[in-house]
Amino acid sequence: MRSDTDIQQDGKVLSDRVLEKTGVAVARCYQCGKCSAGCPLASEMDFPPSQIMHLLQLGDFPEMAEKALRSHTIWLCLTCEICYARCPMEIDIPKVMDALRHESLAQKKVNPKARGILAFHRAFLDSVRYTGRLFEMGQVIDYKLRSGHFLQDLLQAPWMFFVGKLHLLPERIRDRRLLGRIFARIAKTRENRP
Amino acid sequence: MKTGFYPGCSMKGSAREYSESLLAVARELGRELPEVPDWNCCGATAAHNIDTDLALALPARILAAAEKDGMNEVLVPCAACYSRLSVTRHELLDDEALRNKISGLVEADYQGTAKVVNIIEWLASIPDLEAWVKKPFAHRVACYYGCLLVRPPGVVKFDRPEEPQSMDLLLKKMGAEPIDWAFKTECCGAGFSVSRTDLVAKLSGLILEDAVSRGAEAVIVACPMCHLNLDMRRPQIEKQVGKKINIPVIYITQALGLAMGIPARKLGLQRHKVAVKLSPRTAES
Secondary structure, three states: OOOOOOOOEOOEOHHHHHHHHHOOOHHHOOOOOHHHHHOOOHHHOOOOHHHHHHHHHOOOOHHHHHHHHOOOHHHHOOOOOHHHHHOOOOOOHHHHHHHHHHHHHHOOOOOHHHHHHHHHHHHHHHHHHHHOOOOHHHHHHHHHHHHOOOOOOOOHHHHHHHOOOOOOOOOOOOOHHHHHHHHHHHHHHHHHOO | OOEEEOOOOHHHOOOHHHHHHHHHHHHHHOOOOOEOOOOOOOOHHHHHHHOHHHHHHHHHHHHHHHHHOOOOEEEOOOHHHHHHHHHHHHHHHHOHHHHHHHHHHHOOOOOOOOEEEOHHHHHHOOOOHHHHOOOOOOOEEEEOOOOOOOOOHHHHOOOOOOOOOHHHHHHHHOOOEEOOOOOOOOOOOHHHOOOOHHHHHHHHHHHHHHHHHOOOOEEEEOOHHHHHHHHHOHHHHHHHHOOOOOOOEEEHHHHHHHHOOOOHHHHOHHHOOOOOOOOOOOOOO
16 A cells, blocks of 8 residues: 655665564564553653554555654653563564664654753763763763753762762773774764665 | 673763672672773663664674683673673674674674673672671662663573562572562663653652552662662652652662671762661561
8 A cells, every 4th residue: 555655765665674674573563552551651652662563564654654753752762671571472662663763863853852862872972982981971061062951960960079970081991993993884884874 | 710890881980889889799709800801881772772783883892802801701780781782692693694794893703702691690600698698688678670680581581571589589698678569670761861850750759669668678779770860860759759768779789798797888888869777677587
């Protein structure tokens, strides 16, 4: 049931691309709803996990795939793995969420409500890229700059410093050049992806 | 048998008392825990949210370094790092083409010889742990496993995903009385501690309220993220639930250390947001 306006890449609809990337066939989901019942953040989501699965199953209609990619849900998913552990069909839903996040990012369809969460992830990875480890204080400052949440947790810092949990300088690994090469190679393969 | 230690970034910073207490306990037990040489961050939630190759490459470099150093197993006390390392090992051993691709990315020939071990497995492998207990930790405790020690079951193959028992058994050996409760494996909000503190306060509040209402005197954790959310985020949790919650959150290695008679300061108990004040009592069972 495909229309001419299908959003397809390589002639494949979203559920096919998810299958290719993750090996997970969303068609196997029979909508029991156990994932949504157990999901700790289902009440915060625009579509609970079972509905995301349903959107993918209806992915021949481009507007359904679009809803999944633009959903707040895919960024709220904590990867707590409760849905996967309880799914009677053993469908790896967190892995599907990862694939949807990657596609949402690549197609620049990230839900505006998820900007803070994404800013946090990006600040985290930048810290790892340049030092090899997470530099907590540097990351939080980077996150504040990206998200605009300047005042948040400001009072936490002196307490953390006082109890010896806050380092003012990053720990750096020796082979940072290798880390740089790994990040560069991955960025290159991402560019070459269709 | 050489056991390596992967502290991960949290244990060097906001969760340093987890590392301090583990190393204090290991010293007492006569176990050496050399760090994985020149280890890097596992990538945590951020990496797998952004890119699958990166999420596999960062842990693969750690595991390859451990392997090269002749380590047969790597102790990963942070449940979040444990999950990323376990998932990576599982996926790379399962798929040779993927293993070759990731090995190429990290410039190592990864074989998967080093096993990934969590803190509960490591403590449970110590023979006669009871014999080390000098001052029984005689308190009612809520053993909080969180998400990633037991899930996904097909990857971690550890304990059971619903109502696990391994941590409860260890606490019993320390002289504690583990309670039955409903939030053993519910999520605390994990990596949203900074970006969505409101959600962390909500989820963590439910966990603490259940533990308190069932009479626990302390929550025992085995993950820096769980500790950060349940302890350091206590002011936000209290605001969310509208009342004061005094229950302390203690790392399993701190509880063991106390039971072994190691001074509280050496276990980093002074670094908690919520003061660890436990009145001496004898467990009822």
